[in-house]
Amino acid sequence: xxxxxxxxxxxxxxxxxxxxxxxxxxxxxxxxxxxxxxxxxxxxxxxxxxxxxxxxxxxxxxxxxxxxxxxxxxxxxxxxxxxxxxxxxxxxxxxxxxxxxxxxxxxxxxxxxxxxxxxxxxxxxxxxxxxxxxxxxxxxxxxxxxxxxxxxxxxxxxxxxxxxxxxxxxxxxxxxxxxxxxxxxxxxxxxxxxxxxxxxxxxxxxxxxxxxxxxxxxxxxxxxxxxxxxxxxxxxxxxxxxxxxxxxxxxxxxxxxxxxxxxxxxxxxxxxxxxxxxxxxxxxxxxxxxxxxxxxxxxxxxxxxxxxxxxxxxxxxxxxxxxxxxxxxxxxxxxxxxxxxxxxxxxxxxxxxxxx
Amino acid sequence: xxxxxxxxxxxxxxxxxxxxxxxxxxxxxxxxxxxxxxxxxxxxxxxxxxxxxxxxxxxxxxxxxxxxxxxxxxxxxxxxxxxxxxxxxxxxxxxxxxxxxxxxxxxxxxxxxxxxxxxxxxxxxxxxxxxxxxxxxxxxxxxxxxxxxxxxxxxxxxxxxxxxxxxxxxxxxxxxxxxxxxxxxxxxxxxxxxxxxxxxxxxxxxxxxxxxxxxxxxxxxxxxxxxxxxxxxxxxxxxxxxxxxxxxxxxxxxxxxxxxxxxxxxxxxxxxxxxxxxxxxxxxxxxxxxxxxxxxxxxxxxxxxxxxxxxxxxxxxxxxxxxxxxxxxxxxxxxxxxxxxxxxxxxxxxxxxxxxxxxxxxxxxxxxxxxxxxxxxxxxxxxxxx
Ligand SMILES: Cc1cc2nc3c(=O)[nH]c(=O)nc-3n(C[C@H](O)[C@H](O)[C@H](O)COP(=O)(O)OP(=O)(O)OC[C@H]3O[C@@H](n4cnc5c(N)ncnc54)[C@H](O)[C@@H]3O)c2cc1C
Numbered sequence: 073x074x075x076x077x078x079x080x081x082x083x084x085x086x087x088x089x090x091x092x093x094x095x096x097x098x099x100x101x102x103x104x105x106x107x108x109x110x111x112x113x114x115x116x117x118x119x120x121x122x123x124x125x126x127x128x129x130x131x132x133x134x135x136x137x138x139x140x141x142x143x144x145x146x147x148x149x150x151x152x153x154x155x156x157x158x159x160x161x162x163x164x165x166x167x168x169x170x171x172x173x174x175x176x177x178x179x180x181x182x183x184x185x186x187x188x189x190x191x192x193x194x195x196x197x198x199x200x201x202x203x204x205x206x207x208x209x210x211x212x213x214x215x216x217x218x219x220x221x222x223x224x225x226x227x228x229x230x231x232x233x234x235x236x237x238x239x240x241x242x243x244x245x246x247x248x249x250x251x252x253x254x255x256x257x258x259x260x261x262x263x264x265x266x267x268x269x270x271x272x273x274x275x276x277x278x279x280x281x282x283x284x285x286x287x288x289x290x291x292x293x294x295x296x297x298x299x300x301x302x303x304x305x306x307x308x309x310x311x312x313x314x315x316x317x318x319x320x321x322x323x324x325x326x327x328x329x330x331x332x333x334x335x336x337x338x339x340x341x342x343x344x345x346x347x348x349x350x351x352x353x354x355x356x357x358x359x360x361x362x363x364x365x366x367x368x369x370x371x372x373x374x375x376x377x378x379x380x381x382x383x384x385x386x387x388x389x390x391x392x393x394x395x396x397x398x399x400x401x402x403x404x405x406x407x408x409x410x411x412x413x414x415x416x417x418x419x420x421x422x423x424x425x426x427x428x
Numbered sequence: 429x430x431x432x433x434x435x436x437x438x439x440x441x442x443x444x445x446x447x448x449x450x451x452x453x454x455x456x457x458x459x460x461x462x463x464x465x466x467x468x469x470x471x472x473x474x475x476x477x478x479x480x481x482x483x484x485x486x487x488x489x490x491x492x493x494x495x496x497x498x499x500x501x502x503x504x505x506x507x508x509x510x511x512x513x514x515x516x517x518x519x520x521x522x523x524x525x526x527x528x529x530x531x532x533x534x535x536x537x538x539x540x541x542x543x544x545x546x547x548x549x550x551x552x553x554x555x556x557x558x559x560x561x562x563x564x565x566x567x568x569x570x571x572x573x574x575x576x577x578x579x580x581x582x583x584x585x586x587x588x589x590x591x592x593x594x595x596x597x598x599x600x601x602x603x604x605x606x607x608x609x610x611x612x613x614x615x616x617x618x619x620x621x622x623x624x625x626x627x628x629x630x631x632x633x634x635x636x637x638x639x640x641x642x643x644x645x646x647x648x649x650x651x652x653x654x655x656x657x658x659x660x661x662x663x664x665x666x667x668x669x670x671x672x673x674x675x676x677x678x679x680x681x682x683x684x685x686x687x688x689x690x691x692x693x694x695x696x697x698x699x700x701x702x703x704x705x706x707x708x709x710x711x712x713x714x715x716x717x718x719x720x721x722x723x724x725x726x727x728x729x730x731x732x733x734x735x736x737x738x739x740x741x742x743x744x745x746x747x748x749x750x751x752x753x754x755x756x757x758x759x760x761x762x763x764x765x766x767x768x769x770x771x772x773x774x775x776x777x778x779x780x781x782x783x784x785x786x787x788x789x790x791x792x793x794x795x796x797x798x799x800x801x802x803x804x805x806x807x808x809x810x811x812x813x814x
Pocket of ligand 1: 307556557558559561564566567589590591592593643787790791792793794795796797800
């Protein structure tokens with residue numbers, strides 16, 4: 073890992089350690105952006121990290137998402153840096169003030185251009201379950217047009233249907249009835265690329281959260297005593313811990329590898345990371361809760377901040393079943409002889425960071 | 429994170445080696461004609477192993493001073509994974525290449541290295557592992573086979589079991605007691621390199637479920653073992669076998685065993701791979717292959733960096749071998765038919781895979797015991813962090 077990334081992780085861990093208390097969580101659960109924390113993130117440039125001029129690439133953005141997961145941070149930092157500022161930046165459009173939301177290419181999205189000028193088109197349609205959509209000052213989205221997909225920068229929606237995931241993270245559905253976009257440009261990437269990136273960021277956050285549950289479980293198992301000894305001495309408990317460690321290691325590595333993958337391997341690497349995230353989420357929540365016993369099933373205990381996120385993130389930006397379907401369709405289509413070359417494909421070009 | 433798996437990939441030079449291996453494998457095993465072996469359950473073919481030797485692909489990690497090519501763990505990984513994917517008959521050289529060569533390099537005397545390493549590299553000597561006994565499986569330190577001092581060496585008595593390849597191997601690396609049990613059972617153990625042609629040795633076959641003669645019982649009755657055949661220091665046996673395990677644990681042989689089955693399923697039962705459900709299930713397998721291979725490769729890379737990724741290797745073995753079994757389950761369910769052991773290539777391979785699956789999570793130490801070892805060190809790590 074490069075020193076810059078290590079520094080980034082330390083900065084984020086420290087920020088979140090200071091600013092993810094009950095007050096922030098309560099605000100976030102009501103759809104209110106925790107102001108102080110967000111202001112600190114904006115100040116440090118972390119919310120714009122995906123912009124082309126920041127010099128950060130996927131490995132950095134993945135590190136950010138992992139840190140969000142590790143802290144169960146109640147802020148849309150991974151979306152703002154990894155998706156919104158990236159997508160907007162790729163078009164050369166100027167960033168907007170306030171929280172910049174980003175649509176997720178949800179299967180129920182339907183947004184199209186219905187008129188106006190090319191630089192300020194009129195759009196109509198719906199963006200489904202946008203992270204922090206109601207709190208966003210502006211929203212970046214892909215819209216359909218006769219000349220192909222267009223990136224539009226939209227004002228805050230006036231028609232909002234508030235929603236949330238299991239962890240009370242806002243997921244708001246936004247309707248635009250002939251609204252003039254603030255800015256627009258031909259999309260430099262397609263919806264599949266946005267979805268892939270979102271999936272990778274969710275997998276990264278999953279790796280962070282699942283890793284934290286493992287740490288908590290190891291510590292708890294060492295401290296909690298029953299039958300006169302720490303429960304960590306029971307083999308059945310040890311097996312839970314080991315399987316958790318395995319799945320955490322798998323998703324963690326899968327995500328880091330995917331962040332380095334080139335055009336030939338990106339599709340498989342990201343899909344595999346999201347599938348690994350699904351498996352990790354399932355094993356780590358089930359086994360993690362088993363290790364904690366009843367205390368873990370209460371609001372009192374911090375475990376739920378992680379497990380509820382893991383349960384939600386499994387299915388965001390494509391369920392793991394959809395992603396395994398993508399991999400399987402490609403593998404079956406390519407046939408038996410392509411199977412091993414696919415599985416063993418090198419990251420290309422060989423990233424220097426991967427060879428140290 | 430309590431474990432360290434760093435992303436890595438093959439370099440241009442490693443990819444060139446791989447192309448060489450792929451060309452070799454394609455010639456040796458023309459697709460559609462060859463019934464692939466399943467990992468280290470594959471047959472032993474001294475002839476094939478010697479062909480590999482001529483390519484320079486046995487004992488690859490042995491440095492030039494002992495006649496080896498001085499290749500890296502990753503280069504060995506590259507060769508081994510291609511052979512496993514093809515289902516090549518690798519058993520003859522397997523133990524010598526994977527286990528004995530690194531053990532000799534690490535613990536062997538100068539004389540042992542000069543004698544055995546060139547023989548491993550040249551495909552001239554086959555080794556097997558005499559660890560398990562009828563009374564000592566998972567509890568390996570409880571072995572009772574014992575060696576007693578005599579003039580110029582040791583007199584060995586006892587019995588080993590499940591000794592893979594003892595019927596064709598030249599040497600059995602034998603874990604035995606060289607000092608009487610004195611409270612601490614991990615002390616007083618040594619490994620002897622025993623010539624299987626020595627007087628007093630009897631090898632009796634044991635048949636596996638597939639009728640295959642893979643492993644054996646080995647009886648030692650007053651077998652003389654000269655001093656120079658003690659591996660490393662007398663009494664160092666437990667340390668040796670536990671540190672060898674890091675090499676043994678996490679290689680491609682721990683997740684690719686049933687790969688040929690999935691490949692042949694796609695080739696010969698393509699119509700069973702149609703539809704969303706089949707694609708989803710196959711996609712899960714492919715995703716897991718991708719990730720496990722990255723993990724296993726990462727361990728090889730860190731061995732080359734001089735690290736000892738013992739927990740990482742244990743996790744990969746547990747996950748990998750469990751997964752090898754899942755692959756067989758998924759393929760069988762997708763094939764959705766009665767098993768016909770006498771059918772086509774796919775039927776035969778599925779039958780073979782089905783009845784060898786139990787061995788995947790046993791050999792080299794059972795997964796239950798492996799998890800226990802891994803858990804202890806994860807908990808120790810967490811204790812340190814706290
Ligand atoms: C195909 C094959 C090839 C082999 N080749 C060799 C070889 O070449 N040389 C060699 O020396 N050995 C070889 N073995 C033996 C192998 O190492 C042993 O099978 C293995 O160590 C387990 O020992 P066991 O079979 O006696 O089972 P046991 O140790 O009796 O275990 C039986 C069951 O009890 C469980 N168990 C035991 N102890 C514990 C514990 N503390 N906690 C939880 N569960 C426990 C085990 O996990 C297992 O499920 C081979 C085995 C196979 C299947």
